[in-house]
Amino acid sequence: MIADHLPALQVVIPLLAAPLCVLLRWPGPAWALATAASWATFGVAVLLLIAVLEQGVLSYHLGGWEPPWGIEYRIDLANAFVLLIVAAISAVVLPFARRSVAVEIPEDKAYLFYCMYLLCLTGLLGIAATGDAFNVFVFLEISSLSSYVLISLGKDRRALTAAFQYLIMGTIGATFYLIGVGLLYAMTGTLNMVDLAQRIPAVADTRTVQAAFAFLVIGIGVKAAAFPLHLWLPNAYCYAPSVVTAFLAATATKVSIYVALRILFTVFGPAFSFETLEIDIVTVPFALIAMLLASTVAIFQTNVKRLLAYSSVAQIGYMVLGISLGTVTGVTAGIVHLFNHAMIKGGLFLALGCVFLTLGSVQLRDMAGLARRMPWTMAAFVIGGLSLIGVPLTTGFISKWVLIQATLEKGLWYFAVLILASSLLAVVYVWRVVEAAYFRPVPESAAEVSEAPLALLVPTWLLILANVYFGVDTSLTLGVARRAAETLLGAAA
Amino acid sequence: MIEPGLYNYWIVVILMMAGFFIVMSHGNLVKKIVGLNIFQTSVFILYISLSKVSDATAPILDEAYSEYSNPLPHVLILTAIVVGVATSALGLALIVRIREAYGTVEEDEVIAQDPDL
Amino acid sequence: MRHHLVLRVVAKLLIPFILVFALYVQFHGDYGPGGGFQAGVIFAAGFILYGLIFGLDQVKKVAPPVLIEILIAAGLLLYAAVGVAGILLGSTYLDYDVLRQDPVAGQHLGILLIEFGVGTTVAAVMITIFYNFAGRGREDR
Numbered sequence: 001m002i003a004d005h006l007p008a009l010q011v012v013i014p015l016l017a018a019p020l021c022v023l024l025r026w027p028g029p030a031w032a033l034a035t036a037a038s039w040a041t042f043g044v045a046v047l048l049l050i051a052v053l054e055q056g057v058l059s060y061h062l063g064g065w066e067p068p069w070g071i072e073y074r075i076d077l078a079n080a081f082v083l084l085i086v087a088a089i090s091a092v093v094l095p096f097a098r099r100s101v102a103v104e105i106p107e108d109k110a111y112l113f114y115c116m117y118l119l120c121l122t123g124l125l126g127i128a129a130t131g132d133a134f135n136v137f138v139f140l141e142i143s144s145l146s147s148y149v150l151i152s153l154g155k156d157r158r159a160l161t162a163a164f165q166y167l168i169m170g171t172i173g174a175t176f177y178l179i180g181v182g183l184l185y186a187m188t189g190t191l192n193m194v195d196l197a198q199r200i201p202a203v204a205d206t207r208t209v210q211a212a213f214a215f216l217v218i219g220i221g222v223k224a225a226a227f228p229l230h231l232w233l234p235n236a237y238c239y240a241p242s243v244v245t246a247f248l249a250a251t252a253t254k255v256s257i258y259v260a261l262r263i264l265f266t267v268f269g270p271a272f273s274f275e276t277l278e279i280d281i282v283t284v285p286f287a288l289i290a291m292l293l294a295s296t297v298a299i300f301q302t303n304v305k306r307l308l309a310y311s312s313v314a315q316i317g318y319m320v321l322g323i324s325l326g327t328v329t330g331v332t333a334g335i336v337h338l339f340n341h342a343m344i345k346g347g348l349f350l351a352l353g354c355v356f357l358t359l360g361s362v363q364l365r366d367m368a369g370l371a372r373r374m375p376w377t378m379a380a381f382v383i384g385g386l387s388l389i390g391v392p393l394t395t396g397f398i399s400k401w402v403l404i405q406a407t408l409e410k411g412l413w414y415f416a417v418l419i420l421a422s423s424l425l426a427v428v429y430v431w432r433v434v435e436a437a438y439f440r441p442v443p444e445s446a447a448e449v450s451e452a453p454l455a456l457l458v459p460t461w462l463l464i465l466a467n468v469y470f471g472v473d474t475s476l477t478l479g480v481a482r483r484a485a486e487t488l489l490g491a492a493a
Numbered sequence: 494m495i496e497p498g499l500y501n502y503w504i505v506v507i508l509m510m511a512g513f514f515i516v517m518s519h520g521n522l523v524k525k526i527v528g529l530n531i532f533q534t535s536v537f538i539l540y541i542s543l544s545k546v547s548d549a550t551a552p553i554l555d556e557a558y559s560e561y562s563n564p565l566p567h568v569l570i571l572t573a574i575v576v577g578v579a580t581s582a583l584g585l586a587l588i589v590r591i592r593e594a595y596g597t598v599e600e601d602e603v604i605a606q607d608p609d610l
Numbered sequence: 611m612r613h614h615l616v617l618r619v620v621a622k623l624l625i626p627f628i629l630v631f632a633l634y635v636q637f638h639g640d641y642g643p644g645g646g647f648q649a650g651v652i653f654a655a656g657f658i659l660y661g662l663i664f665g666l667d668q669v670k671k672v673a674p675p676v677l678i679e680i681l682i683a684a685g686l687l688l689y690a691a692v693g694v695a696g697i698l699l700g701s702t703y704l705d706y707d708v709l710r711q712d713p714v715a716g717q718h719l720g721i722l723l724i725e726f727g728v729g730t731t732v733a734a735v736m737i738t739i740f741y742n743f744a745g746r747g748r749e750d751r
Contacts, residue, residue, distance in 0.1 A: 005697050005702070005703065008693075008697065008702065008703035009697075012690060012693065012694065012703060015686075015690055016687070016690045016691075016694070018686070019682075019683035019684070019686040019687045019690070020683070020687070022679060022680070022682065022683035023680060023683050023684075023687075060702065060703075061702055062702060062703055062704050063696070063702065063703070063704040063705050063706070064696075064701055064702050064705035064707060115683075134569055134572075137573075138572055138576070141576045141579075141580075145576075145579055145580065145583060148583055148587075149583065152587055152590070157591075157594035157595065157607070158607050158609075158610055160587055160590050160591045160594060161591060161603055161604075161607070161610055162610070163587055164522065164584065164587045164588070164591065165610075167580065167583065167584050167587065168516060168525055168529065168584075171529055171533070171580050172513075172516065172529070172532070174576075175532060175533055175536055178536050178573060179509075179536055179539065182536065182539050182540050182543065182566075185543065185566070186543045235610060551643075553642065553643065571647060575647060575732075582739050585743070586742065586743075589743070589746055
C-alpha cells in the first residue's frame with residue numbers, strides 16, 4: 001500500500017518532521033528526528049528510483065483530483081534521479097550537522113535550524129517531484145525562504161548581507177518564473193507540465209509564449225546561479241554555516257538546473273527551445289565564459305569557501321554547456337554532472353566544515369601546514385579536489401569525459417579544448433590549497449589543533465569515497481543519466 | 494459597458510518596471526524591499542486580470558448568474574501574496590539585524606564597512 | 611499610551627468584534643468568501659491592536675510567545691495530518707472524500723480542518739512577526 005504513495009511521502013515526511021522539530025524544542029531530539037526523517041526520505045527516494053526503473057513513469061494525483069485539473073506528482077527517471085541526489089546529500093549532511101550546529105548556531109535556536117533545514121529539504125524535493133508549473137513556484141519559494149534564513153544564521157555579520165542580497169535576487173528570479181507561468185496559463189489555460197507540452201505547439205508562434213519562455217529561463221537561471229546571474233552565490237556560500245553551505249551547494253542549484261531541463265525539454269520541447277528560439281546561441285557562450293572566468297576568479301581567492309563557491313559557478317557552466325548542446329550525450333553529461341558535482345562539492349564543503357570547526361577559519365593563510373595536524377581531513381580535501389579537476393578514477397573525470405564526447409559528436413573540438421583549459425585552471429586553484437596545507441610550515445603563532453572528531457570525518461569520507469566509487473562503477477550514474485536524457489528528449493519527439 | 498482593453502496590462506508593465514527599477518537603483522535596503530513589493534504586486538494584477546471574464550460575476554455560486562470569472566488565478570495569487578508577505582517580513586527582519594550589526598541601512602555604507610562583500 | 615482614554619476604550623470595544631469576525635471568516639470560508647489566510651490575519655490584527663494600545667508586555671501575558679510558537683507548528687501539523695489521513699484511509703494524500711462516508715461531507719470536513727490549520731498558523735505567524743519587530747532592541751534598554 002505504501003508503495004503507491006511514495007511520490008507524496010517523499011515530500012510529506014520532511015514536511016511533517018519540520019513542525020515536530022519546533023514542538024520538541026531541544027537540540028538533541030530535534031536533530032535525531034531530522035536525521036531520522038532525512039534517512040526515511042532517502043529510503044523513499046531509493047524505492048522511487050527502483051520503482052521508476054521497473055514500471056516507468058509514476059503519476060500521483062494529490063487529493064484525488066485528476067490531472068490536468070489537480071496537482072500531479074509525476075516521477076520519471078530524470079526527477080527520480082534528482083530526488084535521489086537531494087535525499088542522499090541530506091542523509092549524509094545531517095549526521096555531520098550535530099557537532100557543527102552545536103558550535104555555529106546558538107543552542108536555543110538549534111531546533112529552529114533543524115526545522116528550517118527540513119523545510120528547505122521539503123521545498124527542494126517538492127520542486128523535483130511535482131509535475132505542475134505553479135506548484136514548482138510554491139516549492140521554490142519554500143526552499144528559497146528557508147535557505148535565506150539558513151544562510152543568515154552564519155556567525156559573521158556578512159552572512160546577513162549575503163542573505164539579503166540572495167533574498168533580493170532570489171525573489172526577482174522567482175517572480176520572473178511566476179510571470180512566465182502566468183503568461184503560459186493565459187495562452188493555454190493549464191498549469192500541468194505534460195498538458196502544457198501538448199498545448200504550446202498550437203500557440204508557439206505568439207509573442208506571449210516566447211516572452212514566457214524568456215521569463216522562465218531567466219528566472220530559473222537566477223536560481224541556478226548560471227553565469228551571469230550568479231552574483232548572489234559566492235557571498236551566500238562563503239558566509240553561511242558550514243552545514244548549510246555543504247547542503248545548498250550540493251542540492252539547491254542542482255534542483256534549479258533540473259527545472260531548467262524540464263522547461264526546455266518537457267514543457268517547450270527541444271524543437272521550440274533549440275530550433276525556433278535557438279537558446280543555445282545565448283547559453284553556450286555564457287557557459288564557456290563561466291567555465292573560464294569563474295575558474296580564473298577562484299584562483300585569486302584567499303578564503304577557501306569562496307574559492308569553492310566560484311568553482312561552483314564554473315561547474316554550473318559545465319552543466320549548462322552540456323544541456324545547451326541539446327543532444328542526448330550533452331544532456332546526459334549535464335545530468336551526470338548534477339550527481340557528480342553534488343558529491344564533489346558536498347564532500348569538499350564538509351571537509352572545509354571540519355577545518356572551520358577545529359581551526360575557526362577557512363582562510364588560506366590559516367590553513368598553512370594543516371595537513372600535518374589534520375591528515376584525514378586534508379586527505380579528503382585532496383581526493384575531492386582531484387575529482388573536481390577531473391582526474392581519472394574519480395567522478396569528475398566521468399562528467400568531463402561525457403561532456404567532451406558530446407562536444408566532439410557535434411564537431412565542436414574547440415569546446416573540448418576550452419573544457420580542458422578550464423580543468424587546468426581547476427588544477428591551479430586546488431593546488432593552492434594543497435600547497436598551503438602540505439608544503440608550508442605551520443606558523444608558530446598557530447593554535448594547537450588536532451584532527452576533527454569522527455562524527456564529522458565519517459560523513460565527509462562517505463561522500464569522498466562515493467566520488468571514487470562512482471568514478472569507477474558508472475553503471476548507476478551514467479546509465480540512469482543516459483536513460484533520463486533519452487526520456488527528456490524523446491518525450492517531445 | 495466600456496471595454497477596458499489592455500489598460501490593466503499597461504498598469505502591470507508600468508508597476509513592474511517601476512518596482513524593478515527601485516530594487517536595482519536604490520541603495521537603501523528598506524526601499525529595495527518596497528520596490529520588490531511593487532514588482533510582485535504587478536504580477537498579482539497580471540494574474541487577476543487574466544482571470545476576468547467579460548460580463549461575468551465573482552466566482553460564488555448563485556442561481557441568478559451563469560458566468561463566473563476564473564477562480565483559479567485568484568487562488569494561485571493568494572498563495573503568491575502569502576509568499577510575498579513572508580519575503581517582506583524576512584527581508585525586513587534581516588534589515589533590522591543588518592542595522593544592529595552595521596548601524597546603517599544604506600547598502601554602500603554596509604559595503605564600505607565590509608569591502609569584500 | 612496610558613493617557614489615551616478614547617483609544618483604550620475604543621480598542622476594548624472593537625477587539626471582541628474583530629475576533630468574532632475572524633472566526634466568521636474562518637468557518638464561513640468553505641462556502642463563502644474567506645478562509646484560513648484571511649481569518650488568520652484578522653485574528654492576529656486583534657492581538658496586534660491590543661499590543662499597540664496596552665503594550666507588548668500585556669499582550670504577551672495573553673498570548674505567551676512559547677504558546678504562539680507551538681501554535682505555528684500545530685497548525686502546519688494539522689494540515690499535514692489531514693493529508694496523511696487521506697493516505698491511511700486508503701486514498702491519496704489530501705483526498706478529503708474518504709474522511710467521511712459521504713464524499714461531500716468528507717470534502718466539507720476536510721476543507722474545514724485544513725483551513726483551520728492554515729488559520730492557526732497564519733494568525734500565530736503574524737503575532738510572532740509583531741512580537742519580534744516590536745520587541746527588538748528592548749532587551750538592552
